[in-house]
Amino acid sequence: MSLVAGPGRGGTGSGQLPDELGLVVQKHVAYIQSLDTRRDELESHLTEHLRISGIYWGLTALHLLGQPAALPPEEVIEFVLSCLHDNGGFGAAPGHDAHMLYTVSAVQILAMVDDFVELEMRVPNGKMKIARYIADLQQPNGTFAGDEWGETDTRFLYGALNALSLLNLLPPQRKDEPPLINVTAATDHVKACQNFDGGFGVAPGAESHAGQIFTCLGALSITGELDSFLGEEGKDRLGAWLSERQLDDSGGFNGRPMKLVDVCYAWWVGSSLAMIGKMDWIDKKKLTEFILRCQDPEEGGIADRPGDMVDVFHTHFAIAGLSLIGYPGVMLVDPA
Amino acid sequence: MSHGVPRVGGEGEGGVASSQDKIKARIKAYKELEKDVTDRIKNEDYSNTTFQLTSTLLSQNPEYYTIWNHRRLLLQHVFAREFSTSSPDNPTAEGTLSTSDDHADTTAAQKAGLSPSQHEISLLISEDLSSLLPLLKQYPKCYWIWNHRSWLLTKATTHLPAASAIKFWQGELALVGKMLALDSRNFHGWGYRRTVVEAIERLGDISMAEKEFEYTTKMIKTNLSNFSAWHYRSQLIPRLLNERNARREARAKFLDGEFELITSALYTDPYDQSLWFYHQFLMATLDTTNPQAGIILSPCTNSDRKMYLEQEVTSVREMLDGAEDCKYIYQALLEYARRWRDLGGEVEKTDMKEWLGELRKLDPLREGRWRDLEKVLGLEVV
Ligand SMILES: [Zn+2]
Numbered sequence: 001m002s003l004v005a006g007p008g009r010g011g012t013g014s015g016q017l018p019d020e021l022g023l024v025v026q027k028h029v030a031y032i033q034s035l036d037t038r039r040d041e042l043e044s045h046l047t048e049h050l051r052i053s054g055i056y057w058g059l060t061a062l063h064l065l066g067q068p069a070a071l072p073p074e075e076v077i078e079f080v081l082s083c084l085h086d087n088g089g090f091g092a093a094p095g096h097d098a099h100m101l102y103t104v105s106a107v108q109i110l111a112m113v114d115d116f117v118e119l120e121m122r123v124p125n126g127k128m129k130i131a132r133y134i135a136d137l138q139q140p141n142g143t144f145a146g147d148e149w150g151e152t153d154t155r156f157l158y159g160a161l162n163a164l165s166l167l168n169l170l171p172p173q174r175k176d177e178p179p180l181i182n183v184t185a186a187t188d189h190v191k192a193c194q195n196f197d198g199g200f201g202v203a204p205g206a207e208s209h210a211g212q213i214f215t216c217l218g219a220l221s222i223t224g225e226l227d228s229f230l231g232e233e234g235k236d237r238l239g240a241w242l243s244e245r246q247l248d249d250s251g252g253f254n255g256r257p258m259k260l261v262d263v264c265y266a267w268w269v270g271s272s273l274a275m276i277g278k279m280d281w282i283d284k285k286k287l288t289e290f291i292l293r294c295q296d297p298e299e300g301g302i303a304d305r306p307g308d309m310v311d312v313f314h315t316h317f318a319i320a321g322l323s324l325i326g327y328p329g330v331m332l333v334d335p336a
Numbered sequence: 337m338s339h340g341v342p343r344v345g346g347e348g349e350g351g352v353a354s355s356q357d358k359i360k361a362r363i364k365a366y367k368e369l370e371k372d373v374t375d376r377i378k379n380e381d382y383s384n385t386t387f388q389l390t391s392t393l394l395s396q397n398p399e400y401y402t403i404w405n406h407r408r409l410l411l412q413h414v415f416a417r418e419f420s421t422s423s424p425d426n427p428t429a430e431g432t433l434s435t436s437d438d439h440a441d442t443t444a445a446q447k448a449g450l451s452p453s454q455h456e457i458s459l460l461i462s463e464d465l466s467s468l469l470p471l472l473k474q475y476p477k478c479y480w481i482w483n484h485r486s487w488l489l490t491k492a493t494t495h496l497p498a499a500s501a502i503k504f505w506q507g508e509l510a511l512v513g514k515m516l517a518l519d520s521r522n523f524h525g526w527g528y529r530r531t532v533v534e535a536i537e538r539l540g541d542i543s544m545a546e547k548e549f550e551y552t553t554k555m556i557k558t559n560l561s562n563f564s565a566w567h568y569r570s571q572l573i574p575r576l577l578n579e580r581n582a583r584r585e586a587r588a589k590f591l592d593g594e595f596e597l598i599t600s601a602l603y604t605d606p607y608d609q610s611l612w613f614y615h616q617f618l619m620a621t622l623d624t625t626n627p628q629a630g631i632i633l634s635p636c637t638n639s640d641r642k643m644y645l646e647q648e649v650t651s652v653r654e655m656l657d658g659a660e661d662c663k664y665i666y667q668a669l670l671e672y673a674r675r676w677r678d679l680g681g682e683v684e685k686t687d688m689k690e691w692l693g694e695l696r697k698l699d700p701l702r703e704g705r706w707r708d709l710e711k712v713l714g715l716e717v718v
Contacts, residue, residue: 040356040359040360040363041359042359042362042363042366045363045366045367046366046396046397046399047399048400049397049399049400049401049402050337050399091402092401092402095374095402096401096402097401097402097405099401147405149405149408149483149487150487150490151479151483151486194628195567195628196570196616196617196620196626196628196629196630197613197616197617202523202527203527203530205530205571206523206526206527206530207523207526207563207564207567207568209523233625233626236712237626239705240705243702243705244609244702246701246702248699248701251701256521256563257563257609257610257613258521258561258563258609258610259521260340262339278704278705280704280705280708281702281704281705281708282701282702282704283700283701283702283703286701296343303338303343304338304339304340305340307342307343308338308339308340308341308342308343309338309341309342309343310343311337311338313337314337314338
């Protein structure tokens with residue numbers, strides 16, 4: 001299975017669509033399915049280090065479009081399990097090293113496809129094995145490393161909490177057992193990443209960034225501290241910052257002040273707004289129009305901006321963005 | 337994930353066949369190289385050739401994280417070997433990864449207080465850092481390249497005496513300065529700068545706060561619209577003042593100076609978001625409900641707070657002259673008026689209504705937010 005690479009070519013260069021054009025659902029489904037058969041393109045090999053995440057993005061998009069079986073579940077599970085290492089971590093593809101990001105993708109896929117049934121059948125105590133790999137990456141200051149080489153990032157922290165929660169192995173989910181991770185230290189780290197503008201950065205002291213805001217809110221939401229930590233004033237400040245990400249001319253979002261719009265922020269910004277209950281602070285109609293303009297109406301798939309090359313990452317986040325807005329025909333998604 | 341790659345049209349009729357052959361050949365070469373590297377690592381072949389092959393592969397695909405791991409595995413192995421075998425009469429075996437064994441070098445190393453193995457390790461690290469420069473310049477947003485550099489630097493810190501290790505970090509500070517001069521918003525660059533500065537402070541047992549503060553001044557003077565530099569400045573100030581042991585008077589003078597700087601910049605361009613960001617920061621340091629901003633003025637009473645609010649509202653109001661369509665001004669006025677009111681001050685409702693009305697006209701995208709603000713300010717028409 002190969003699901004990351006963009007198509008070689010196709011689509012109109014202009015990206016100008018008639019106003020009435022809606023979501024070309026069948027074309028997107030076909031596009032995601034086609035990614036499996038692109039081994040004749042160099043791009044498909046050059047993006048192998050993302051493959052398992054690509055499958056997660058494709059699969060989630062298909063679920064949101066109401067066609068979860070468009071990728072055969074058995075093949076998906078087969079592929080995912082072929083990425084599992086002895087240490088309980090997953091690589092992006094067979095032969096690639098284990099890493100937090102791909103372990104999280106694997107857990108998300110297995111939870112979605114069969115709720116870990118096949119995993120538990122084939123790997124004794126498989127869920128616990130994965131959880132231990134994740135837990136071992138927690139650092140003394142509460143944050144998480146991506147792998148044994150040590151890079152830390154709030155993305156990994158959120159990923160760890162998210163995966164453990166899906167595995168049902170977070171400390172509050174197994175109160176009678178010794179905790180696998182230090183939740184307090186993790187949330188303290190998240191809180192230390194907050195800035196005066198209400199946003200969060202990749203580490204304490206770093207500039208606010210929409211992607212990091214999503215991961216930090218997601219983490220706080222999993223640990224149940226979102227409301228108590230932010231408070232009304234905090235939500236107002238953060239909501240103001242997030243709502244300023246929508247740009248007047250295009251209706252799309254950027255990820256930081258004075259940067260270009262990008263369709264994937266429809267998800268990072270949109271879900272963050274949803275988590276703090278401020279979805280009404282942006283113009284949903286304008287955002288919808290922007291997302292639809294990023295589609296390749298002929299070959300399917302969605303790009304970062306109108307007229308650019310499509311890929312499965314942006315296809316997924318664009319569709320997830322539409323889901324937040326309640327676009328007809330797209331299933332509702334949980335923002336965290 | 338492709339960002340900013342234009343969608344291309346179909347290939348010209350004649351070129352399709354030959355370009356497909358070319359693609360096939362490129363895929364084949366790439367897969368062979370990948371297999372070669374992977375097999376060698378599996379067989380624990382930590383030779384110079386393997387090292388060079390990882391370079392070739394990474395230059396074709398710097399996102400291939402597993403290959404970066406292989407490269408580190410190999411280096412780690414070489415470092416360990418250096419420590420276990422290195423002695424003057426035990427030359428490095430043929431074909432293994434090593435640098436030139438020039439004897440003049442060795443003397444220089446002894447002067448610097450390095451053992452022969454430390455000397456060799458320091459050369460390896462320095463070579464790897466400089467050989468990766470072109471790749472970093474080509475892919476300044478690739479996580480793994482920055483990541484690898486910081487790994488090399490932590491190895492320098494572990495294996496070398498502080499005086500030698502700090503030189504590496506200082507070299508990185510110069511490099512990241514250059515990278516940020518090329519792209520002042522590079523996220524990885526700023527993150528790397530924080531790591532580098534922390535390491536230099538730790539190894540040298542010094543504070544870089546004053547120097548880094550000067551750096552932000554320089555960046556801002558080059559380009560006022562430098563959001564990330566303003567952000568960094570806001571992070572440095574509370575610490576800077578603590579290290580100066582600044583008393584209230586010095587702090588007040590400092591704050592006034594910063595207000596002067598930002599106000600004159602805002603008069604030049606009230607449409608620049610990065611300037612408003614910094615203005616908001618200064619105001620937030622006076623806001624007790626926003627502890628994340630840190631502290632400038634201390635001690636600070638409510639009458640100090642009111643004094644600054646009054647001063648800034650007056651000055652921001654004057655900015656309207658000639659910039660009546662600038663939404664940031666109305667936003668600031670409403671926000672500061674709200675704080676003024678929370679401190680027990682009186683605000684003309686008609687003024688606030690007018691500002692809110694302008695804001696709604698100028699910024700219809702965020703109508704929901706303005707509606708909520710209207711409620712919070714108690715400006716609803718009953
Ligand atoms: Zn994007």
